[in-house]
Structures are given as structure tokens and as C-alpha cells.
Amino acid sequence: MSQQGGGATVTFEHVTKRYDPGVKGPGAVNDLSFSVPAGKICVLVGPSGCGKTTSLKMVNRLIEPTSGRILIDGVDAATREVTELRRGIGYVIQQVGLFPHQTIAENVAVVPRLLGWSPARQRERADELLGLVGLDPARYGGRFPSQLSGGERQRVGVARALAADPPLMLMDEPFGAVDPIVRERLQNEFLRLQQDLAKTILFVTHDIDEAIKMGDLVAVMQAGGVLAQFAPPEELLAQPASDFVARFVGADRGLKRLSLMRVRDLPPHPAVTARPGDDAAGARRRILADPFPYLLLVDRQDSPIGWLDQRAIPTSGTLTADEARSMSPLFGPETTLKDALSMLLDNEVQAGIQVDRTGRAIGLVTAQDIASAARPDGGAT
Amino acid sequence: MLDWGWLSSHLGAFADRTVQHIYLAAIALLVGFLIAFALALWAVRRPRVYPPINGLAGITYTLPSLVLFAALIPITGLSLLTAEVPLVLYTQVILIRNIVAGFQAVPQDVLEAADGMGYRRDQRLRRVELPLAVPLIVAGVRIASVSTIGLVTITGTLGDRFGGLGFFIFEGYTRSFATEILAGAVLSIVLALVVDTLLVAVQRRLTPWTRPPTLTTSVRVMESGTP
Numbered sequence: 227m228s229q230q231g232g233g234a235t236v237t238f239e240h241v242t243k244r245y246d247p248g249v250k251g252p253g254a255v256n257d258l259s260f261s262v263p264a265g266k267i268c269v270l271v272g273p274s275g276c277g278k279t280t281s282l283k284m285v286n287r288l289i290e291p292t293s294g295r296i297l298i299d300g301v302d303a304a305t306r307e308v309t310e311l312r313r314g315i316g317y318v319i320q321q322v323g324l325f326p327h328q329t330i331a332e333n334v335a336v337v338p339r340l341l342g343w344s345p346a347r348q349r350e351r352a353d354e355l356l357g358l359v360g361l362d363p364a365r366y367g368g369r370f371p372s373q374l375s376g377g378e379r380q381r382v383g384v385a386r387a388l389a390a391d392p393p394l395m396l397m398d399e400p401f402g403a404v405d406p407i408v409r410e411r412l413q414n415e416f417l418r419l420q421q422d423l424a425k426t427i428l429f430v431t432h433d434i435d436e437a438i439k440m441g442d443l444v445a446v447m448q449a450g451g452v453l454a455q456f457a458p459p460e461e462l463l464a465q466p467a468s469d470f471v472a473r474f475v476g477a478d479r480g481l482k483r484l485s486l487m488r489v490r491d492l493p494p495h496p497a498v499t500a501r502p503g504d505d506a507a508g509a510r511r512r513i514l515a516d517p518f519p520y521l522l523l524v525d526r527q528d529s530p531i532g533w534l535d536q537r538a539i540p541t542s543g544t545l546t547a548d549e550a551r552s553m554s555p556l557f558g559p560e561t562t563l564k565d566a567l568s569m570l571l572d573n574e575v576q577a578g579i580q581v582d583r584t585g586r587a588i589g590l591v592t593a594q595d596i597a598s599a600a601r602p603d604g605g606a607t
Numbered sequence: 608m609l610d611w612g613w614l615s616s617h618l619g620a621f622a623d624r625t626v627q628h629i630y631l632a633a634i635a636l637l638v639g640f641l642i643a644f645a646l647a648l649w650a651v652r653r654p655r656v657y658p659p660i661n662g663l664a665g666i667t668y669t670l671p672s673l674v675l676f677a678a679l680i681p682i683t684g685l686s687l688l689t690a691e692v693p694l695v696l697y698t699q700v701i702l703i704r705n706i707v708a709g710f711q712a713v714p715q716d717v718l719e720a721a722d723g724m725g726y727r728r729d730q731r732l733r734r735v736e737l738p739l740a741v742p743l744i745v746a747g748v749r750i751a752s753v754s755t756i757g758l759v760t761i762t763g764t765l766g767d768r769f770g771g772l773g774f775f776i777f778e779g780y781t782r783s784f785a786t787e788i789l790a791g792a793v794l795s796i797v798l799a800l801v802v803d804t805l806l807v808a809v810q811r812r813l814t815p816w817t818r819p820p821t822l823t824t825s826v827r828v829m830e831s832g833t834p
Contacts, residue, residue: 286723312725323720327738327816337724370816386724396723 233264233426234299234393241294253277255451265424269441277451278430282396286315316387316395320402322379324371331367337390355385377408397429480600490559495590497522502547510539523550528586530579554578567596610786628771631759639698647706664700672761690762690769698751705747709740745810756799
């Protein structure tokens with residue numbers, strides 16, 4: 227792999243775009259100021275006409291601001307030669323905009339070609355990027371865009387934007403034109419890519435769920451091009467800055483917070499465990515002292531076997547696996563709290579078991595644990 | 608019916624007149640294309656000038672060719688110029704409309720992507736817009752070629768030095784000799800068909816991306832409204 231990655235800081239300073247009255251154009255923007263640190267994904271989200279796309283296009287100067295400055299790594303974009311500026315910024319749009327008359331490999335190598343790379347280097351780079359976005363270069367490189375599915379075209383669009391390894395990418399509803407299943411897959415693939423690439427990304431969407439999922443930072447914009455709130459998604463959901471933001475993120479923002487939090491984020495909730503063959507009286511004493519009424523039976527490797535109701539534990543003798551009741555759902559540390567809660571509800575149980583990568587039981591995850599984590603105060607107990 | 612003896616004894620004359628026919632048509636098409644392309648580019652860049660250009664080209668198309676010759680002879684005499692001016696004028700309306708339509712058919716998202724990636728204006732025109740306009744431009748050239756090849760016969764009214772295969776039609780008419788009229792007409796039609804077929808082949812070579820018409824592509828083309 228070649229050297230890839232590294233982002234640029236992007237700063238909007240009092241950026242305003244006004245249109246003459248009567249001119250039907252994209253949304254205006256009013257005194258927009260915010261800063262995106264290098265390597266972060268900043269999502270611009272809001273209803274149509276809120277100026278989010280206008281804001282994006284002012285970065286690569288497809289639209290020129292009326293006033294204010296946009297700094298990329300401290301340099302005012304307005305002072306740079308416009309084609310040179312654009313060649314240094316990746317650009318992905320909803321309709322993809324692949325060139326129908328060029329092969330997929332040629333499409334990916336558009337910016338390298340504009341930059342005057344040698345044909346051999348262009349081809350090498352195109353192959354590398356197609357592989358990166360999950361398209362076999364031998365199979366896809368020679369095809370024309372019309373021969374690809376919508377999802378495949380979107381992948382090519384992302385590969386093309388990455389071709390010259392730009393520190394900054396602008397993505398305007400990049401996954402808006404594909405069906406929800408493909409969109410979800412593309413989102414996940416892109417987030418995985420971004421972990422290695424660490425580009426600075428400005429990402430426009432009208433979909434608050436996509437904003438919360440993709441963004442390290444979310445800029446919520448409202449009609450008139452006004453910035454309503456600029457915050458990490460967790461903060462947006464926990465403390466909406468205005469009624470507009472609260473309405474826009476939706477009445478289910480508590481549930482949305484759950485999709486941002488993972489089982490590993492919960493405060494530890496140790497389970498009372500025992501192994502088959504252990505002394506029953508001792509185990510009984512321990513579980514009666516615990517507020518949770520079930521003893522977790524584990525095997526020699528600490529993998530869960532099943533539950534023992536505290537009342538069903540004999541007062542003498544040893545524990546056996548025979549009396550263990552059916553299992554609860556198992557959660558890995560990366561399971562989102564939303565998925566965890568959903569599984570608890572589906573299985574009609576009060577608690578799931580958190581296991582580590584090797585399957586060892588770590589502790590309990592109860593509906594109560596999840597509910598307190600979802601509270602706007604961050605679940606601090 | 609047909610005078611086979613006359614036909615076989617005039618093969619040399621057929622060849623000479625065919626060459627002359629191609630020569631007269633080629634000049635008209637080449638000059639006509641250059642003028643139409645320049646006017647169409649102007650109209651694409653400044654949409655305001657398109658209606659007057661289009662209107663003027665449309666009016667010239669309605670003028671009868673014989674009237675044009677009659678009007679030109681006092682100025683340019685029985686010269687090549689007199690023959691070519693009407694031929695060139697008649698190509699304009701077809702070529703201008705098709706070339707403009709070709710550029711207008713380039714999808715907006717493709718243009719936006721090209722701008723966003725840092726194409727300069729001239730680069731975008733040459734490397735993106737022009738190739739994508741080729742199918743409609745070639746379609747215009749095909750119609751203009753067929754109509755010009757037909758019209759070249761009329762230039763025979765200016766005398767023996769012109770007319771191409773039309774010479775046989777005029778001479779056959781004055782001599783009331785059906786074989787000769789038919790020979791001129793058939794050869795002229797065959798020439799038009801051959802040129803049209805060649806142009807189809809040229810377009811296939813120039814636009815490989817339009818060739819494999821899978822189901823999805825044909826649906827997409829229909830949606831984008833390309834005639």
C-alpha cells in the first residue's frame with residue numbers, strides 16, 4: 227500500500243452566501259462559523275434549503291461566498307488557484323457523476339491524469355483504489371459505468387475522490403441514491419476505510435440517522451442557512467441546543483443515543499458465577515446477597531452455561547448443570563446498546579451476558595443498565 | 608428496358624462523375640460542419656444567441672435551391688462557389704440543432720463532477736462534453752450527408768462541370784433516355800447509403816461505451832431523454 231491518510235483542518239469564518247431576491251438557487255448561508263479538526267468526519271445536516279450543500283460547495287468554490295473565509299489548513303481557499311484547489315479536494319456527489327465514456331479505471335484516475343501522473347502510475351493507483359473499495363480491478367477496471375449497479379458506481383465515486391490522496395473530502399449525499407440495504411453496507415465500509423485513511427470529511431445529508439452514524443461532529447443547519455448546533459452526535463442527542471434541533475433529531479433521540487453507545491461503555495455489572503460441582507450452600511449464600519436473583523453457571527473456561535434461580539439452588543450438595551435454565555443473549559463489547567436492548571426484548575429476559583472475544587463471561591447487561599446509560603446526563607451513576 | 612450496352616460503355620464516366628459527386632458533397636459537408644460547430648459552440652456558451660441562429664438556419668432551409676442558384680449566379684457566376692453555397696446553407700439547420708442537442712444532452716451531474724475535480728473550462732469541453740456529444744453530432748452528420756448527396760445532383764443545373772451523378776439525370780432528361788436517368792438516380796442513392804453506413808461504423812468506433820446495450824443501460828438512456 228502506498229502512503230495514505232492524513233487530513234486537513236477546515237475552518238469556516240463568518241461565511242455568508244446571499245442570493246438576489248427572486249433568484250431561485252440553492253439555500254443561502256448566514257454567518258456560518260465552525261472548525262473541523264484534521265481527520266474528523268463533520269456532517270452537515272438539515273432540512274432541504276438550509277444551505278448545507280451551498281456550504282459544501284463553497285469549500286471547493288463551485289459556489290463563491292458573499293463574505294467570510296474558509297480556511298483549509300490555515301490557507302484561505304479564495305486565495306488559491308481554483309482548479310489546483312479542486313484537484314486537491316476529493317468530491318463525491320449523490321448522482322456520482324462518473325464519466326460514461328471512460329472505463330472505470332479511467333474514471334478513478336481522472337485527477338491523477340489532470341495532475342500529469344504517468345499512465346503506469348495512474349493505472350497502478352486505479353487498481354489499488356478499486357481494491358480498496360472492494361471492486362476487483364481485473365473484473366471492473368475495463369468496464370463502463372453503465373455496466374455497474376448503483377452501489378458499485380457509488381464505490382467507484384469514492385475511489386475516484388480518493389485517487390490523489392486528498393487530505394479533505396467533500397461528500398454530498400454520497401449514499402443517497404441507493405437502497406437502504408446497500409446504503410448501510412456502503413456506510414459501514416466507508417467508516418472502516420476512514421479508520422485507516424483519517425481524511426477530513428465534510429459530509430452532507432438530510433438524514434439525521436446517517437448524520438449520527440457517520441459524524442464525529444454534526445452541524446445541524448436550519449432554514450436561512452443558520453447553524454443551529456455544532457456538536458458531537460452524543461451531545462446533540464443528549465443536549466439539543468434548541469427546540470428546532472430537538473424536533474429535528476426526533477422524539478426517539480433517547481433510542482438514537484443507544485445506537486451510539488456500546489456494551490463496553492456501560493459501567494461494569496459483575497455477575498455472581500459458579501461452576502458445576504461447586505458447593506451449593508456457598509453459591510446460594512453469595513447469590514442471596516446479590517440484588518440480581520439469578521446465579522450464572524459457567525464452565526471451566528468461564529463460558530456461560532445457563533442460569534440458576536436463587537430459590538432453586540439446593541441448601542446442600544453440589545451444583546449441577548441439569549437445573550440450569552435457558553441462556554440469555556450474549557453481547558460482545560462492540561454490541562450497540564440499541565441492539566442489546568432489542569435482543570433483551572425479543573428474548574423476553576431481563577439481562578444479557580457480556581462476553582469477551584474468547585467467549586468468557588464478563589458480566590451482566592440488564593435493561594436497567596441500558597436505561598440509565600441512555601439518560602441525557604450520560605448515565606453517570 | 609434498360610440499355611445495357613450504353614451502361615457498360617459508360618463505366619468510366621460513372622466513375623468520374625461519382626468522384627466529382629463525392630468531391631462536391633465533401634466540401635459542402637466539411638465547410639458546413641466547421642461553420643455549424645462554431646455556431647453551435649457559441650449557442651451552447653451563450654444560450655441567448657441560439658434562437659436567432661436557429662431561426663436563420665431554419666429560414667435558409669426553406670429557400671428553394673433553384674432560387675438560390677438564380678440569386679447567386681449574377682454575383683459568383685457559374686463557379687464552384689455558386690454550387691457550394693446552397694449546399695453548405697442546407698446543412699446548417701440539421702448540424703447546428705444536432706450539435707447543440709449533443710452538448711445539452713451531457714448530464715448535469717457529469718459536468719458538476721468534472722468541475723469539482725478541477726477540469727479547466729477547455730479541458731472539460733474537449734475531454735468530457737465533446738466525447739459525450741458525439742452520438743448526436745454523428746446523427747446530425749448522417750442526415751446532413753444523405754441530404755447533401757441528394758442535393759449535389761441539383762448543381763447540375765449550373766452546367767457540365769457540376770452535378771456529379773446528377774449530370775446523367777439532366778442529360779437523360781433532355782435526351783428522354785430513361786436508362787441514363789435511372790443510372791444517375793440509382794448511383795446517387797447507393798452513394799448516400801454507403802456513406803451513411805460508413806458513418807455508423809465511425810460512430811461505433813468513436814463511442815465504444817454505448818455499444819454493449821445491457822438492459823440497465825437502455826433503460827437509463829431512455830430516462831435521460833436522448834432522442
